Amino acid sequence: xxxxxxxxxxxxxxxxxxxxxxxxxxxxxxxxxxxxxxxxxxxxxxxxxxxxxxxxxxxxxxxxxxxxxxxxxxxxxxxxxxxxxxxxxxxxxxxxxxxxxxxxxxxxxxxxxxxxxxxxxxxxxxxxxxxxxxxxxxxxxxxxxxxxxxxxxxxxxxxxxxxxxxxxxxxxxxxxxxxxxxxxxxxxxxxxxxxxxxxxxxxxxxxxxxxxxxxxxxxxxxxxxxxxxxxxxxxxxxxxxxxxxxxxxxxxxxxxxxxxxxxxxxxxxxxxxxxxxxxxxxxxxxxxxxxxxxxxxxxxxxxxxxxxxxxxxxxxxxxxxxxxxxxxxxxxxxxxxxxxxxxxxxxxxxxxxxxxxxxxxxxxxxxxxxxxxxxxxxxxxxxxxxxxxxxxxxxxxxxxxxxxxxxxxxxxxxxxxxxxxxxxxxxxxxxxxxxxxxxxxxxxxxxxxxxxxxxxxxxxxxxxxxxxxxxxxxxxxxxxxxxxxxxxxxxxxxxxxxxxxxxxxxxxxxxxxxxxxxxxxxxxxxxxxxxxxxxxxxx
Amino acid sequence: xxxxxxxxxxxxxxxxxxxxxxxxxxxxxxxxxxxxxxxxxxxxxxxxxxxxxxxxxxxxxxxxxxxxxxxxxxxxxxxxxxxxxxxxxxxxxxxxxxxxxxxxxxxxxxxxxxxxxxxxxxxxxxxxxxxxxxxxxxxxxxxxxxxxxx
Numbered sequence: 034x035x036x037x038x039x040x041x042x043x044x045x046x047x048x049x050x051x052x053x054x055x056x057x058x059x060x061x062x063x064x065x066x067x068x069x070x071x072x073x074x075x076x077x078x079x080x081x082x083x084x085x086x087x088x089x090x091x092x093x094x095x096x097x098x099x100x101x102x103x104x105x106x107x108x109x110x111x112x113x114x115x116x117x118x119x120x121x122x123x124x125x126x127x128x129x130x131x132x133x134x135x136x137x138x139x140x141x142x143x144x145x146x147x148x149x150x151x152x153x154x155x156x157x158x159x160x161x162x163x164x165x166x167x168x169x170x171x172x173x174x175x176x177x178x179x180x181x182x183x184x185x186x187x188x189x190x191x192x193x194x195x196x197x198x199x200x201x202x203x204x205x206x207x208x209x210x211x212x213x214x215x216x217x218x219x220x221x222x223x224x225x226x227x228x229x230x231x232x233x234x235x236x237x238x239x240x241x242x243x244x245x246x247x248x249x250x251x252x253x254x255x256x257x258x259x260x261x262x263x264x265x266x267x268x269x270x271x272x273x274x275x276x277x278x279x280x281x282x283x284x285x286x287x288x289x290x291x292x293x294x295x296x297x298x299x300x301x302x303x304x305x306x307x308x309x310x311x312x313x314x315x316x317x318x319x320x321x322x323x324x325x326x327x328x329x330x331x332x333x334x335x336x337x338x339x340x341x342x343x344x345x346x347x348x349x350x351x352x353x354x355x356x357x358x359x360x361x362x363x364x365x366x367x368x369x370x371x372x373x374x375x376x377x378x379x380x381x382x383x384x385x386x387x388x389x390x391x392x393x394x395x396x397x398x399x400x401x402x403x404x405x406x407x408x409x410x411x412x413x414x415x416x417x418x419x420x421x422x423x424x425x426x427x428x429x430x431x432x433x434x435x436x437x438x439x440x441x442x443x444x445x446x447x448x449x450x451x452x453x454x455x456x457x458x459x460x461x462x463x464x465x466x467x468x469x470x471x472x473x474x475x476x477x478x479x480x481x482x483x484x485x486x487x488x489x490x491x492x493x494x495x496x497x498x499x500x501x502x503x504x505x506x507x508x509x510x511x512x513x514x515x516x517x518x519x520x521x522x523x524x525x526x527x528x529x530x531x532x533x534x535x536x537x538x539x540x541x542x543x544x545x546x547x548x549x550x551x552x553x554x555x556x557x558x559x560x561x562x563x564x565x566x567x568x569x570x571x572x
Numbered sequence: 573x574x575x576x577x578x579x580x581x582x583x584x585x586x587x588x589x590x591x592x593x594x595x596x597x598x599x600x601x602x603x604x605x606x607x608x609x610x611x612x613x614x615x616x617x618x619x620x621x622x623x624x625x626x627x628x629x630x631x632x633x634x635x636x637x638x639x640x641x642x643x644x645x646x647x648x649x650x651x652x653x654x655x656x657x658x659x660x661x662x663x664x665x666x667x668x669x670x671x672x673x674x675x676x677x678x679x680x681x682x683x684x685x686x687x688x689x690x691x692x693x694x695x696x697x698x699x700x701x702x703x704x705x706x707x708x709x710x711x712x713x714x715x716x717x718x719x720x721x722x
Contacts, residue, residue, distance in 0.1 A: 047702050048692055085691020086705060235647035235686040273592070273631045274687055276700050314588050314629035317685055331587035333628040392649050392690045399691055434648060464690075466649055480651035487646075488685065490628075 037075040039116060040094040044158045046081035046245050047277050052088045053105065060105040061091075064112040074116055080246020082158035085392075085399040092158070096121075150378060152386045153362040154402045157246030162281060165288040168249045174294055176365035177253050180260065181302045185368075190261040191217060194364065196372035198384040203229060203320070203357030204432070204461045205537075206383075206450045209364075212354055215344035216262040219352035224264040226255050227348065227355045230271040230278070231325055233317040234433035235484060236464035239388040240358035242400055244271065244278035247362070248285035252295060252308060254361035257368060259306040262354050267306065270325050272313040282310055317488035321536045322355040324490070335492040336536035359388055359463075379405030383449035387460065391417035393467040394424065405449040409439065412448065413467055424469035428553065432461025434481045435541035437548035438474060459544065474553040475560055479507045481545050489538060496539030499530040503546065515561035520550050573597075573607070577614045584615055591626055600636040601680075630685070638673045640718050642666075643684035643697040650686075653693040661708045662696075665715050678719065 043049070043058050058076060065071045084090055088102035091111065098121055100111065107122070114122040151157075160171050168174075180190060195210030216224060228251060232240040243251060255267045271279050286308055289295040297305050316334045318324045323337035326348050347353020363385055367375045379385045383405040389412055392398045396418030403412060409429065413419065420426050429439050431448075437458040439446065446456055453460055468477065486500040506523050509515050527543040534540045550557065576593050580586040590611055595603050603626060612622040626632045644659050663669060666679050673680040689695045692704025696711075703714055 048689055048704060051692075051702050051704065232688060233686060236649045236690050237686070238688040238690060241688050272688075273629075274684075274697070311585075312589060312592060314592065315631035315685070316629050328588065329585060331583075331585040331625065333625050335628075390690065392693070393652050430648065466652065468652060472652065477648055477652065480646070480648045484647060484685065487683075 037073060039074045039096075041074060041076050041111075041116075042079050042082075042092040042094065042158065043076065044080065044082035044084075044090055044092070044246075045078045046242070048085065049081070049089055050277075054089045056105045057089045057091070057103055057108060060108040061112070064108045065116070068112060068117060070112075070116060077161050078163070079158045079160060080156075080162050081242050081400075084397070087397075149402050150386055150404055151402050152366045152375075152378070153243065153250075153359055153388055154246065154400075155366075156250065157242055160247070162246065162248060163284065163288075165249065165285075165292055168247075169292075172369070173249045174253050176368035177256055177294070178300065179368060180257065181300055181304065187217065187261045187263065190257065190368065193372050194261070194367060197367045197375040198372075198382070199360065199363050199367060199375070200383060200450065201357055202359035202363075202387065202463070204234075204435075204459065206460065209356065209360055212344060212356070213258065213261050215342075216264075216352045216354040219345045221345075221352045223266075223349075223351050224262055225348045225351060225353040226258045226262065226264045226267040227322075227325070227329070227343075227353055228255055228267065228269040228358060228361055229320065229322065229325055229355055230269050230275070230358050231313050231320045232275070232358070232462070233272055233320050233488075234435065234462035234464060235481075236392055236430070236433050236466050237390055237462040239390060239400060239463055241275055241278055242388070243358050243362050244275065245281050248282045249289065250362050250365060251282070251358060252285055252289050254364040255308055256295065256299065256304075256306045257364055258354060258356065258361065260304060262352070264354070265305050265307065267308040268311050268329060268348070269308060270311045270313060270319070270329055272319075273315050279310060279312055286310070316490070317484075318490040318536070318538050321538060324536065325355065326353065333490075335490050336538075338535065380447070380449050380451070382451050387448065387463055389448070389463045389465055391465050391467070394421045394469040394472070395419065395467045396421050403448075406447045406452070408445050408447055409465070410444040412465060413444075417465075417467065420467060420469050422469075424471065426467065427470045427472055428468045428474060428477075430466040430468070430477065430545070431464070432459045432544070433464040434484050435459075435537070435544055436461045436464065437544045438477075438552055439548070440552040442552075457544075457548065459541075474549050474556040475507070475511050478545060478549045479504075479511050482507050482542075485538070485542055493533075493535040493539065495530045495533040496535070496542075499526050499534075499539065500542065502526055503542065510557060510560050513560060513563060515557070517561065519561065520554070520557055524550060573610055577610065582615055584617060587611070587615060587617070587622065587625055588629070590615075591632055595632060599639070600677075601638075601641060602633040602636050604634075636673065636677070637680040638678050640678060640698050641680045641682060643682045643687070644670075645685075645687045645689075645693070645695045645697070646683050647686035647690070649690040650693040650695060655694040657708065658694050658696065658706050658711060661711055662715075665712060679715075 091100040091103050110122040114120045191213045199209045200206040319328045319334040321336050324334040328334035343353045343355050376384045386402050387405050388402045390400050401416045482504045486504040489496045489500045491497045506519050527546040530539045531543040608622050612619040670681050689702050694706050695704040
């Protein structure tokens with residue numbers, strides 16, 4: 034076995050490939066070969082690192098130097114300066130705006146590469162996901178082995194998850210351990226585990242990072258879930274737009290089967306569990322668990338009336354546990370390190386970490402994983418690098434389209450289930466969209482309502498008609514045709530939808546509508562009053 | 573078509589996957605009446621059910637589309653970063669509206685919900701490939717490239 038003195042990591046995801054990461058990798062290998070150091074330096078393709086808008090990223094270990102916006106041409110400098118002489122290559126050109134400014138940064142302390150308590154993303158961008166042996170060497174499938182070797186009973190597994198206080202990361206925050214327990218106790222000879230990877234909340238791609246960066250962790254967690262609730266079959270429902278995720282998960286499933294970690298007689302313990310990938314076809318509402326189940330059965334993705342809940346009547350009306358990708362990704366660490374350890378992270382009622390996407394007008398858009406309860410201000414400033422171009426902060430849309438607009442008054446809110454609820458806000462999917470002083474909230478709300486009008490599945494009338502009416506009103510306001518009383522009307526419609534809609538899609542439209550009107554009334558009034566002034570002028 | 577169908581077990585939960593594969597196998601990226609009929613017969617489902625399911629999802633199309641399907645992300649993050657400009661620019665360059673196909677059958681313009689690449693907003697997807705950090709100039713060169721490649 035050869036010893037490598039250096040590792041160069043290339044995080045590979047949709048974004049990186051689009052920016053030419055494959056060519057960079059090829060050239061890098063060529064340069065290394067040219068200088069005869071191909072045995073000393075290992076080039077590793079890893080999952081996405083969570084840095085966005087910075088082109089192809091290279092990370093050189095053990096120096097932990099991050100290169101941004103790397104072009105194929107830059108590989109020469111990186112090899113000749115950094116690899117051969119140990120000097121950080123200062124002349125990496127900017128491949129996006131062509132300004133040629135320095136792009137080598139040692140971002141140890143600021144931005145997204147600042148140290149994070151990574152539980153969910155611990156292997157993302159460190160491990161070659163295509164090399165299952167390396168994944169195992171880094172602790173992959175260790176939790177499953179622990180359960181099987183130490184003969185931990187399914188009840189004990191559920192107890193540990195319950196004790197850990199893990200709550201669903203898809204938005205609703207339901208205690209995961211309870212969900213498992215209900216499913217275990219539900220009557221039925223056949224049970225299922227479904228992983229909800231229909232990540233459609235605008236501004237969210239945390240699940241994609243896990244699917245592409247550490248697919249084995251997800252498989253391991255699903256096997257554990259299957260063992261705990263007594264299911265032999267699992268499905269991962271991935272949205273149709275995530276082709277790369279689908280490919281990587283399928284590859285991981287094949288690899289796991291080769292190593293007897295999945296399928297029949299897992300690790301020769303007699304445990305059987307199989308996983309199948311199902312591809313969505315473009316419907317936001319399928320992120321709702323019962324709609325997802327309908328879609329999985331090959332039907333229109335329309336939500337079912339609850340109760341009964343999936344834990345008793347799920348897929349094919351059989352007991353089914355449906356968990357979000359991020360929720361499941363917490364499970365192996367809890368089993369390995371124990372519930373008490375998990376509870377040292379986060380807050381009392383929301384233990385653990387949360388993956389956030391920080392986007393919009395910030396210096397370093399991307400993904401971060403921080404402890405639950407981290408203040409919004411810290412996330413935006415310390416990790417996101419603050420508002421871009423020295424502009425002033427105006428608002429943050431927290432939780433995706435079904436989230437809330439927070440003003441600067443709420444910047445110190447702690448990001449966990451309880452604290453946000455106190456402020457009529459939600460954690461949702463963990464999307465944080467930052468807007469600067471130039472952005473009109475009317476425009477943003479228009480974009481959101483257009484989205485809901487398009488994605489309403491049409492099954493129940495409050496949602497089908499309500500989303501349409503809201504869109505018409507906001508369009509009027511936006512184009513200067515707003516009327517007095519429009520805001521009250523919008524609030525009234527959204528409240529009706531909250532009370533009468535079948536599923537969370539219609540019920541949650543009140544969140545962006547009410548928060549936009551409450552916190553940014555001036556934006557709306559300005560548009561509406563302008564119109565009234567015009568009328569006076571022409572009268 | 574028969575080959576594609578027979579890859580799948582005759583189970584109704586395979587419907588979405590079959591529709592995906594059928595559509596992807598077609599040069600014009602759409603599902604014809606005959607396709608839906610064949611699927612309905614194969615799975616033993618009423619044609620109305622197959623039609624109902626297929627039309628529910630936005631990724632399936634029922635009239636011929638161009639070689640390149642351009643899907644413009646309409647989500648709030650892209651909106652914030654200027655997707656409206658991108659949409660207008662695309663309509664100008666291609667000379668078509670959303671939902672239409674160019675006369676040379678090269679491009680179809682569609683709206684899309686969040687593509688999940690918000691870090692590079694505004695973004696579009698051309699067939700399976702994502703293009704982000706778009707400016708009108710970059711957009712022009714991408715379309716030019718596709719035109720040349722045909």
